[in-house]
Amino acid sequence: MKILNLIVVVITGAILIYGTMDMPGWGDPDSPASLHVSPRYITKTMEETATPNMVTSVLADYRAYDTLGETTVIFTAGMACILLLRKRRNGHG
Amino acid sequence: MVDFIVGKYNYWIYIVLMMIGFYAMIGKKNLIKKIIGMNIFQTAIILFYVSIGCKKGATLPILGHAHGHAGQAIQTSAYINPLPHVLMLTAIVVMVATLGVALAIGIMIYLKYNTLEEDEILKAVK
Amino acid sequence: MIEQAPVLIVVIPLIFAFITPLIGWWRKELCYPWIILSLTLSTFCSVITLLTVINTGVIHYHLGGWLPPWGIEYAVDYLNAFVLVIVSFTSLTVAVYSKKSVELELPEKTIYFYTVFLLQATGFFGIIVTGDMFNLYVFLEIASLAGYALIAVGEEGAPMASFRYVIMGTIGASFYLLGVGYLYMTTGSLNMADLARLLPDLYGSKVVLVAFTFLIVGVATKMALFPLHGWLPDAYEKAPSSVSALLAPLMTKVSAYVMIRIMFTVFKPYFSIEMLPVTTILSWIAAAAILYGAVMALAQTDLKRMLVYVLLSEVGYLVLGIGLANKNGLTGTILHIMNDACMMVALFMIVGAIVYRCGNREISQFRNLHRRMPFTMAAFVIVGLSVVGIPPTCGFFSKWYLILGAVDTSQWVLAGVLVLSSLLNAILFFRVIEYAYIEPRGGHDNGGESLAVVREEAPLTMLIPIISVTAGIVLLGLLSGRIVSTVIQFAIPACF
Numbered sequence: 001m002k003i004l005n006l007i008v009v010v011i012t013g014a015i016l017i018y019g020t021m022d023m024p025g026w027g028d029p030d031s032p033a034s035l036h037v038s039p040r041y042i043t044k045t046m047e048e049t050a051t052p053n054m055v056t057s058v059l060a061d062y063r064a065y066d067t068l069g070e071t072t073v074i075f076t077a078g079m080a081c082i083l084l085l086r087k088r089r090n091g092h093g
Numbered sequence: 094m095v096d097f098i099v100g101k102y103n104y105w106i107y108i109v110l111m112m113i114g115f116y117a118m119i120g121k122k123n124l125i126k127k128i129i130g131m132n133i134f135q136t137a138i139i140l141f142y143v144s145i146g147c148k149k150g151a152t153l154p155i156l157g158h159a160h161g162h163a164g165q166a167i168q169t170s171a172y173i174n175p176l177p178h179v180l181m182l183t184a185i186v187v188m189v190a191t192l193g194v195a196l197a198i199g200i201m202i203y204l205k206y207n208t209l210e211e212d213e214i215l216k217a218v219k
Numbered sequence: 220m221i222e223q224a225p226v227l228i229v230v231i232p233l234i235f236a237f238i239t240p241l242i243g244w245w246r247k248e249l250c251y252p253w254i255i256l257s258l259t260l261s262t263f264c265s266v267i268t269l270l271t272v273i274n275t276g277v278i279h280y281h282l283g284g285w286l287p288p289w290g291i292e293y294a295v296d297y298l299n300a301f302v303l304v305i306v307s308f309t310s311l312t313v314a315v316y317s318k319k320s321v322e323l324e325l326p327e328k329t330i331y332f333y334t335v336f337l338l339q340a341t342g343f344f345g346i347i348v349t350g351d352m353f354n355l356y357v358f359l360e361i362a363s364l365a366g367y368a369l370i371a372v373g374e375e376g377a378p379m380a381s382f383r384y385v386i387m388g389t390i391g392a393s394f395y396l397l398g399v400g401y402l403y404m405t406t407g408s409l410n411m412a413d414l415a416r417l418l419p420d421l422y423g424s425k426v427v428l429v430a431f432t433f434l435i436v437g438v439a440t441k442m443a444l445f446p447l448h449g450w451l452p453d454a455y456e457k458a459p460s461s462v463s464a465l466l467a468p469l470m471t472k473v474s475a476y477v478m479i480r481i482m483f484t485v486f487k488p489y490f491s492i493e494m495l496p497v498t499t500i501l502s503w504i505a506a507a508a509i510l511y512g513a514v515m516a517l518a519q520t521d522l523k524r525m526l527v528y529v530l531l532s533e534v535g536y537l538v539l540g541i542g543l544a545n546k547n548g549l550t551g552t553i554l555h556i557m558n559d560a561c562m563m564v565a566l567f568m569i570v571g572a573i574v575y576r577c578g579n580r581e582i583s584q585f586r587n588l589h590r591r592m593p594f595t596m597a598a599f600v601i602v603g604l605s606v607v608g609i610p611p612t613c614g615f616f617s618k619w620y621l622i623l624g625a626v627d628t629s630q631w632v633l634a635g636v637l638v639l640s641s642l643l644n645a646i647l648f649f650r651v652i653e654y655a656y657i658e659p660r661g662g663h664d665n666g667g668e669s670l671a672v673v674r675e676e677a678p679l680t681m682l683i684p685i686i687s688v689t690a691g692i693v694l695l696g697l698l699s700g701r702i703v704s705t706v707i708q709f710a711i712p713a714c715f
Binding site for chain 1: 288328335342358367369432
């Protein structure tokens with residue numbers, strides 16, 4: 001059983017490493033990730049959102065809906081913990 | 094060849110980290126060790142994402158002297174890519190939430206069976 | 220109002236969920252009408268969305284007004300809108316049904332149960348309606364977290380089943396996230412439509428191949444496709460009955476939708492079919508899943524556990540249609556998303572009602588059940604016929620399209636598997652019906668006892684959803700030609 005798990009892990013790792021072969025090198029300023037969507041966040045942040053911190057402007061403006069989802073995740077986790085751990089008042093739960 | 098290794102080695106390190114976590118998740122019998130493995134896995138993914146955003150010679154994605162120098166053109170290559178950071182802020186929260194729920198379920202299991210070893214619990218369930 | 224409908228489907232239950240605990244602290248009994256109200260509004264919005272899509276075509280909703288590759292976009296086409304209507308109707312039905320079973324099983328925790336229940340529905344809506352890969356991940360996690368908690372409050376052994384689901388679910392979600400990361404790295408975009416435009420130039424890239432593999436494996440884990448199904452049987456068997464009724468039909472269908480979306484929208488169909496032999500592999504895995512589910516179901520003596528294995532085999536049908544990757548196959552899958560959601564929700568609600576009245580689920584204890592709960596058992600027979608695939612019910616039509624799809628590609632073995640699984644299902648359901656309807660011969664005292672059985676039908680809040688879904692199964696069967704011609708034929712990708 002241990003061997004089987006190890007084989008699964010090694011295969012997964014090998015597939016992931018196979019994928020890195022065609023990746024742009026680390027810190028490459030001409031990689032697609034730095035050229036396609038993100039330049040607008042960098043150059044237009046002051047103009048469009050009036051926020052010098054680009055992470056903030058993306059988090060709270062361009063992709064604010066993800067942040068709403070993020071808060072909901074926390075709320076879900078909180079409610080889930082109450083649902084799971086709340087003791088019954090009577091009885092010996 | 095050297096360029097290739099220098100360009101890729103950090104991804105390989107993250108992948109090794111991920112696989113350590115992945116092995117703990119599927120191979121370990123103790124529930125807390127599984128949860129720790131889950132955290133290692135998710136943290137390695139976060140490191141991987143953050144390294145996508147990196148650019149050589151660039152600085153933090155906060156405009157220096159933003160106020161008062163409005164006319165100045167902003168160089169894209171001067172700041173690292175902010176998007177992966179934003180995504181990972183969300184992913185960190187998701188990770189914390191999953192950890193919380195997993196631990197809460199762990200507490201329930203411990204209160205019921207007084208152990209966190211998977212085989213003992215499965216024996217007790219049957 | 221109408222142009223806001225796509226976002227309201229998600230936002231209404233979200234806001235209602237935030238308010239639910241407050242309402243609960245004030246008046247505990249108001250939680251139930253509150254979530255019914257919320258899901259009714261959502262259902263209403265989703266119907267409006269479907270009608271708008273039919274009348275005016277694809278809806279693009281830009282959240283916050285930012286244009287797609289930069290901001291998040293809600294893109295609703297025929298496929299989304301159709302699945303949305305199914306999911307919202309199903310969750311509304313289960314919400315109506317949940318009242319009595321929650322009062323019985325979780326009397327102290329109703330407020331938090333309903334809150335998490337509503338968040339679960341929100342997660343499903345968010346997954347379906349979004350047009351952004353990362354936004355999908357966030358809502359997938361909302362749905363999963365709510366699901367872990369809801370399962371863990373079930374009967375003896377539920378926390379352990381839920382823990383295994385947490386581990387497998389997190390692996391699935393993390394694989395999905397890794398896949399999105401790999402795609403982002405080579406394209407720089409997270410928007411599905413934008414990715415579909417950028418990816419064809421990169422199809423030779425190893426990064427894209429690995430990304431595709433991880434996305435599919437991640438979704439398949441969430442869906443409990445055959446070799447990755449380990450977490451499902453325990454989790455859905457031990458969950459509270461209304462939770463099984465919500466999760467069992469919906470989590471698998473929503474994941475099937477995501478799989479179709481990734482394979483045929485984000486990636487072009489020719490990538491999934493020709494560049495990698497994904498569809499061939501998927502169709503054989505699906506055939507294995509169908510047979511495995513049906514055979515394992517035969518071995519069960521517990522009705523709920525039997526249904527869980529039937530569910531595994533139904534997941535096989537969904538994936539089989541995706542794997543066939545032709546017009547009939549995909550029509551079958553999309554039709555089966557609807558039919559299977561109806562059948563599974565009806566079956567799990569019926570089990571819940573039987574447990575509510577009799578307190579056990581052993582098939583051998585079902586003697587005289589048709590006298591005790593005549594309507595519930597009549598519904599069970601009709602749904603059973605539909606799962607087997609007898610013509611007037613809707614289950615027949617989706618299987619028919621799947622078999623046609625298999626014949627179109629001359630995959631005779633797969634067509635044979637479909638027919639064989641129908642036979643196995645017939646044995647399964649007849650066994651239950653036999654126990655419930657046919658009284659044992661001989662033994663005078665036995666006969667005397669059976670006459671004395673009191674009719675004790677399930678409470679109305681359970682019976683009405685069960686009867687209406689059962690009626691729906693027959694009705695949808697009669698209307699399925701119409702559904703295919705107005706919605707589904709536009710929902711399948713254009714190139715087929």
